[in-house]
Amino acid sequence: MFRKLIYRTGCLIRNPSIEKCYKDLKATEFSSSSELHDLQLEKLKALLKFCYQYSDFYRNSFDKVGINPMSGPVNFDILKKIPILTKDELIKFNSEIHTTSSFEFKKKFFSETSGSTGQALTFYKDEVWDSYNRASINRGLSWFSISPWECNGYFWGFNFVLLQRLKTKLLDFLLCRFRLFSYSDNDLDKFLSKCKRAKYLEGYSSMIYEVAKLANKKGVNLKNIKLIKGTSEKIYPHYSSETIKAFGNKIISEYGSAESGIIAFECPAGNMHLNEETCIVECIDGKAIVTNLVAMSFPTLRYDLGDYIEISDTECDCGRKHKVLKEVTGRVGKNIIGFNNNYPSLTLYYVFKNIALESGLELTYRCEQHTVGFLVVYLEVEITESLVSLLDSEFSKYFKNDMKCEYIEKSTVRIKGRKLKDFESFID
The missing domain is CATH 3.40.50.12780 (ANL, N-terminal domain)
Structure with missing residues (x-):
């Protein structure tokens, strides 16, 4: 009371x-x-x-x-x-x-x-x-x-x-x-x-x-x-x-x-x-x-x-x-910029949704782009050869050879004191 x-x-x-x-x-x-x-x-x-x-x-x-x-x-x-x-x-x-x-x-x-x-x-x-x-x-x-x-x-x-x-x-x-x-x-x-x-x-x-x-x-x-x-x-x-x-x-x-x-x-x-x-x-x-x-x-x-x-x-x-x-x-955010083409950031949603549906692997991720044609992908799981192969295969469906991905293992993809964003671009 x-x-x-x-x-x-x-x-x-x-x-x-x-x-x-x-x-x-x-x-x-x-x-x-x-x-x-x-x-x-x-x-x-x-x-x-x-x-x-x-x-x-x-x-x-x-x-x-x-x-x-x-x-x-x-x-x-x-x-x-x-x-x-x-x-x-x-x-x-x-x-x-x-x-x-x-x-x-x-x-x-x-x-x-x-x-x-x-x-x-x-x-x-x-x-x-x-x-x-x-x-x-x-x-x-x-x-x-x-x-x-x-x-x-x-x-x-x-x-x-x-x-x-x-x-x-x-x-x-x-x-x-x-x-x-x-x-x-x-x-x-x-x-x-x-x-x-x-x-x-x-x-x-x-x-x-x-x-x-x-x-x-x-x-x-x-x-x-x-x-x-x-x-x-x-x-x-x-x-x-x-x-x-x-x-x-x-x-x-x-x-x-x-x-x-x-x-x-x-x-x-x-x-x-x-x-x-x-x-x-x-x-x-x-x-x-x-x-x-x-x-x-x-x-x-x-x-x-x-x-x-x-x-x-x-x-x-x-x-x-x-x-x-x-x-x-x-x-609705900045585009992901490939060597030759631009892609909506929503593409990441479909990449990881497909992995979850087809492989049963649900991943917490955060992506950053600092350089044209290169995407940094942070993941909260151990980076294994089989996982890299799976990720490369799925990313290539959308980006073909227009993007190179680097996968980084993190205990948490969340940046302390900030809201979690699935994609951030640092390219002007």
Whole structure:
């Protein structure tokens, strides 16, 4: 009760709208597809009108394509007329996109993110938007019978500036949260000891996997954990064997971004349901194009999130009718540059997926390119002649003789303190 009281007091101060947002989300949890469609359209109409009134960027953009949401009819076809928005544009036209100069929000929060692309983006998040984002997470937790005030472990970055460190420690205390700072035996033992009273774990999936492996080596088994939630990184299928052994659960996925909010959350039946009450997700040429329906202070209409995805209308056993995000196949990133041709970085996804399907070998990998025509491949397994032969054979299907690969054995492909990326190019 004490933790619940602290949490709810904090919400009243910081996010007074969160309880209403949560109740709204729970009320539509098992709505039909048509009901969700109607709800999206209602929110889209309100959003387009608001953008036309208060955002210089969108007013000019709408006028150019002949859209006037203030007088004309609004439907989903109109949305398709709006140009797709890139992160470069969010940065370049930042002040024009913001509505904060012409509309007075009761409360807003400063946000800053670089994301996977490394491009710095700053914006103001209005309180209702922030509350919907937090309420969406809480709804996902409720699917696993977890309350947000319950004890939880956190695998995330840490700021070592003194003031920020004190702020982090205070926030962790208020959220009944503890986190892992390093992989030293001392820190790991302390973290695993605290896990004995935790109800759920969350954070970078690669960090969770690393800790699960170390816990299994130490013979530590924690079956009190109800949920392990991976965010911000790809969750490889073979992570499950280690996390199930250590914590009794596989890692489930939460998908989103700072500027687009929570986009999808995995249910107990194993499907990632789109958060259709707060966003519209289009899949165009395989890319995730997201419209945040609750972001009023910094609207993002038809935003190219930079991910390749697959969406399915498959009926889920859990009974929820929200569309299913079947897979996030990879980042839309820099090309891999061969001696003669360029290749999308998504090629790596298919190389390693084929190896897993055809050979049953699931590999954790990270690739870097520093020189044209040469690819460095880091792997978390012993490099044997048979493995090199298998890798060469699969890479040659896509690159032919246009690329030379160097395979390097690492205990972990994750770079300490950074999000795991499957490919990075250092070629200008």
